[in-house]
């Protein structure tokens with residue numbers, strides 16, 4: 063007989079039997095070792111009796127007969143049902159094991175599931191399989207699907223279930239053999255015990271199950287945190303419980319206590335602010351952060367994950383506010399722009415039309431009749447927009463006639479206009495720019511009202527105008543179409559009321575509404591640098607109400623509204639939808655078309671502005687090779703330049719926009735022109751730095767560079783070109799691109815004098831008392847220009863130059879003198895008088911190269 067056959071007979075496993083045999087002195091090597099008959103007999107005798115002894119020691123007082131019967135049954139089972147030896151064995155084992163061991167089984171089983179690689183107890187291994195099998199049998203009977211770990215969680219029931227499985231139709235208690243009451247009692251006791259131990263083991267298993275999960279979760283969480291913080295080494299190895307223990311120890315020594323049990327955190331909160339929130343010293347927070355591998359200063363924003371952990375350490379609960387930061391916040395605000403309390407708002411109107419058809423006259427006529435009428439004695443300000451009252455309603459006019467401004471705004475994504483008034487002179491009819499204006503308005507999807515102007519003129523022919531307009535899709539209502547057409551005379555101020563009525567009618571159709579209760583949002587219509595008041599922007603409020611004191615962000619700037627001034631020059635504390643106001647309190651001059659947004663506090667405003675500035679800087683830095691107009695052609699030929707970035711600075715926003723639009727419209731030849739920045743005011747060091755970094759050229763229109771900026775441009779080799787006629791600027795660029803830039807007359811600054819005081823001298827009139835700040839002011843200069851806040855306010859000739867009462871030829875730096883400028887009586891203290899000479903610059907050779915090309919092409 064072989065070992066495995068004996069094992070089968072005894073209902074034991076080979077690995078259990080082999081040591082037993084060895085103990086009995088029977089030499090065996092493996093499960094297939096042969097056994098002689100004597101050995102088999104001894105083994106059966108010893109091991110069978112051992113099994114019986116085991117039964118008795120299981121703590122159940124049973125009768126011998128019962129035991130023998132049961133044992134016999136076991137034997138029978140072993141022999142008759144060979145496929146289920148395991149179950150039987152379990153039953154035997156179960157009886158053998160003490161309560162403590164029973165409890166250990168599920169634990170071991172649980173561990174076997176949660177940590178399969180872990181070494182299993184010799185007991186656990188054989189227990190584990192039936193643990194799963196037994197409920198499976200039950201499952202098969204009840205046809206219920208139970209999750210695996212649920213099945214695993216019920217191992218102690220195995221014994222009972224095994225019994226049930228052998229008599230599957232009835233529960234164990236009822237299935238007791240009626241013939242043997244003792245056996246039944248015993249079984250009952252067994253079943254009860256099994257159920258009790260099941261309950262106890264379930265409890266234990268729950269705990270056993272819970273413990274490793276928490277640990278795992280904790281570890282996963284820390285790992286997650288580590289990945290987020292980007293430094294695994296910095297993770298504290300302490301477990302959460304340990305940490306809290308540590309905190310417990312530490313807390314009595316702390317001087318300060320958390321002010322709040324729960325703190326609300328939002329993105330962007332600084333270390334210092336956070337420390338204040340949790341009532342700790344910022345230095346301590348910084349130290350904690352350092353321990354986590356994060357090097358931050360008091361004013362830098364804190365990582366929210368880290369903040370949560372630190373706050374927890376100090377016993378404060380953290381609520382991370384889902385509030386978004388920066389642009390995301392603005393976007394969110396824009397999306398959730400629920401106009402809950404929307405009320406009708408005044409329409410915003412732009413006037414367009416062909417040159418000289420009377421746009422300005424019409425604007426002026428409306429303003430003068432209406433504004434002056436409504437605001438008795440009020441001085442109308444030119445702030446870029448104005449409001450007029452029509453009965454109890456209002457209409458806002460944008461004061462920049464022409465479709466260029468309209469389109470420039472639109473190109474920046476800004477839609478300020480609700481209605482376009484197309485002015486067509488009745489004597490002139492539909493002209494090219496009329497058609498252009500129609501296209502611009504249509505492209506923007508803005509409804510048109512036609513004002514047929516100059517009807518007072520003898521040559522006026524309204525029908526001809528209407529007829530011509532039909533060709534462009536505008537059919538007058540009187541002719542069965544849907545375009546409102548009104549006959550007006552800006553000169554005689556007739557038809558204006560009718561025009562305003564029609565505007566209101568159209569506005570009604572458009573159902574223009576806005577919610578005045580929201581935080582305000584508007585558009586910059588115009589911006590300038592005012593000497594006394596600093597940067598000023600005219601903002602057209604589009605929704606919400608703008609208040610003095612509101613924190614705002616516009617372009618790269620942020621601040622607080624210091625004062626608001628209406629179009630009539632009056633101070634106001636608030637401005638609602640469609641109201642244009644001058645905003646004072648800006649840190650810089652924004653661009654027309656910039657969105658002016660109110661945010662809840664200055665911190666958020668600052669954050670957004672900084673974010674934008676950083677983005678712009680990054681974008682600006684990405685610019686290509688440094689060039690100047692002079693060597694542009696050569697660089698193009700070398701293939702070094704594909705794009706020419708241009709910085710445009712002008713005296714007024716309108717000129718800057720117009721020049722930028724014209725430059726961008728220039729046909730792209732070998733090089734693409736890109737206007738990277740336009741601004742109002744003198745050329746500053748920042749402009750030069752921007753140009754230097756982006757290899758751009760700077761074009762100044764009607765302005766001068768500040769002395770420091772001029773020096774910087776010289777140092778950095780930035781090409782700064784100054785013009786007073788847009789055409790000249792465009793011509794130069796075009797010529798440079800074609801290699802035709804004529805080396806023209808170049809201006810040279812001779813000297814600059816600052817006006818210190820104005821005084822009147824009999825006969826000579828108003829004289830400026832000046833101090834020559836650099837170079838020399840000379841009568842021989844080709845001309846002088848008057849510069850106020852870097853803007854050229856006048857260019858002409860020197861009138862007189864005196865020291866004391868004598869006319870002089872030249873006054874050098876460091877001396878005082880009296881200056882007058884020919885035909886200019888508006889000199890003011892603080893103005894700069896710049897004297898310049900004009901030099902001729904030698905011609906260059908590029909024309910020759912260019913001349914050769916067409917010839918070779920022809921050949």
Ligand SMILES: Nc1nc2c(ncn2[C@@H]2O[C@H](COP(=O)(O)OP(=O)(O)OP(=O)(O)O)[C@@H](O)[C@H]2O)c(=O)[nH]1
Nearest residue numbers: 416417418419420421422423515516519551552553
């Ligand atoms: N007779 C008459 N002349 C008018 C009327 N409206 C404007 N004008 C004259 O037409 C000329 C041009 O008027 P503007 O208002 O400057 O025309 P504009 O369209 O603003 O011109 P640009 O600004 O150059 O595009 C001026 O000489 C006005 O006096 C009108 O209703 N009747």
